Amino acid sequence: MSKPQTIAFIGAGNMASAIIGGMIENGFKAENIWVSAPDDSHLQSLRKRFGVSVTTDNRHCAQQADMIVLAVKPQVMRQVCQDIAPVVQNTRPLMVSIAAGLECATLDNWLGGGLPVVRVMPNTPSLVGKGSAGLYATDDVEQAQRDAVSAIFESIGVAVWVEQEDLLHAVTALSGSGPAYFFLMLEALEDAAVANGLEAATARKLAIQTMAGAAEMAGRGPDEPAQLKRNVMSPGGTTEQAIRTFEDGGLRELVTKASTAAYSRSGEMARELAKDDE
Ligand SMILES: NC(=O)C1=CN([C@@H]2O[C@H](COP(=O)(O)OP(=O)(O)OC[C@H]3O[C@@H](n4cnc5c(N)ncnc54)[C@H](OP(=O)(O)O)[C@@H]3O)[C@@H](O)[C@H]2O)C=CC1
Numbered sequence: 001m002s003k004p005q006t007i008a009f010i011g012a013g014n015m016a017s018a019i020i021g022g023m024i025e026n027g028f029k030a031e032n033i034w035v036s037a038p039d040d041s042h043l044q045s046l047r048k049r050f051g052v053s054v055t056t057d058n059r060h061c062a063q064q065a066d067m068i069v070l071a072v073k074p075q076v077m078r079q080v081c082q083d084i085a086p087v088v089q090n091t092r093p094l095m096v097s098i099a100a101g102l103e104c105a106t107l108d109n110w111l112g113g114g115l116p117v118v119r120v121m122p123n124t125p126s127l128v129g130k131g132s133a134g135l136y137a138t139d140d141v142e143q144a145q146r147d148a149v150s151a152i153f154e155s156i157g158v159a160v161w162v163e164q165e166d167l168l169h170a171v172t173a174l175s176g177s178g179p180a181y182f183f184l185m186l187e188a189l190e191d192a193a194v195a196n197g198l199e200a201a202t203a204r205k206l207a208i209q210t211m212a213g214a215a216e217m218a219g220r221g222p223d224e225p226a227q228l229k230r231n232v233m234s235p236g237g238t239t240e241q242a243i244r245t246f247e248d249g250g251l252r253e254l255v256t257k258a259s260t261a262a263y264s265r266s267g268e269m270a271r272e273l274a275k276d277d278e
């Protein structure tokens with residue numbers, strides 16, 4: 001299975017739309033994609049936008065596929081898995097979960113046991129082909145199945161396998177939640193620029209391009225971020241004042257605290273969901 005024949009998405013929200021949109025933009029065929037969710041109006045808008053097949057019946061959706069992407073909130077995952085378990089125990093597809101903090105063992109148990117499971121922590125920039133995903137596979141997953149999942153997530157950004165499931169908590173705190181951190185930074189920079197007299201539209205345009213340009217430079221290397229930062233800081237100049245203000249205000253500690261809060265919440269969710277399984 002280097003490329004699955006048919007992929008079923010259960011859940012049609014932000015992440016499913018982002019992944020499907022990215023896949024289609026990158027050459028995956030809409031006719032090979034099925035999507036299910038309770039609200040038919042959400043499904044119809046996905047069908048119109050991407051040309052995928054849709055159904056409100058999760059079992060019907062699951063029946064179609066040799067790879068099933070579970071893209072519902074962790075809190076409804078148990079009910080969804082138990083609903084499709086009779087189907088997947090028969091068809092034995094590769095199960096791919098993108099739910100935050102839900103461990104493979106818990107998921108497999110809800111699905112009736114013995115299925116190959118891949119856990120992915122993607123992020124919303126997948127919609128524009130700039131996603132970052134961390135992936136973990138259980139021992140039952142064959143190399144060809146890993147390759148098939150890599151192909152999807154590499155078509156919409158970068159995909160990195162981790163060899164210990166626990167590391168997905170760290171991935172969640174970095175790239176899963178990360179886009180929101182940068183959107184917050186954009187909002188703050190834009191507000192500050194407006195306070196300094198720029199028009200909002202101008203401030204947004206410059207802030208976005210500054211963020212994108214800085215990311216591009218950091219990605220290309222070879223200079224470390226610290227050196228790139230020093231290159232902007234002319235002695236006695238403006239940047240020095242701003243960076244000193246960030247450092248004195250405890251920005252690094254705050255970033256560590258915020259990331260640790262996301263990391264801890266991911267672990268806590270895993271424990272809550274596993275407990276729910278007892
Ligand atoms: N948002 C993000 O940045 C990220 C999210 N994730 C994970 O992705 C998963 C989905 O999150 P997100 O897309 O943001 O959530 P959304 O709320 O946007 O989407 C959830 C989807 O699940 C559907 N749904 C609800 N109940 C059922 C059901 N019983 N059967 C089938 N579908 C159902 C909803 O249906 P309807 O459309 O009818 O309301 C909706 O389409 C979560 O597990 C989250 O942890 C992972 C990484 C990043």
Ligand SMILES: O=C(O)[C@@H]1CCC=N1
Pocket residue numbers: 100172176177
């Ligand atoms: O906030 C959340 O729980 C999900 C997981 C990572 C991004 N959004």
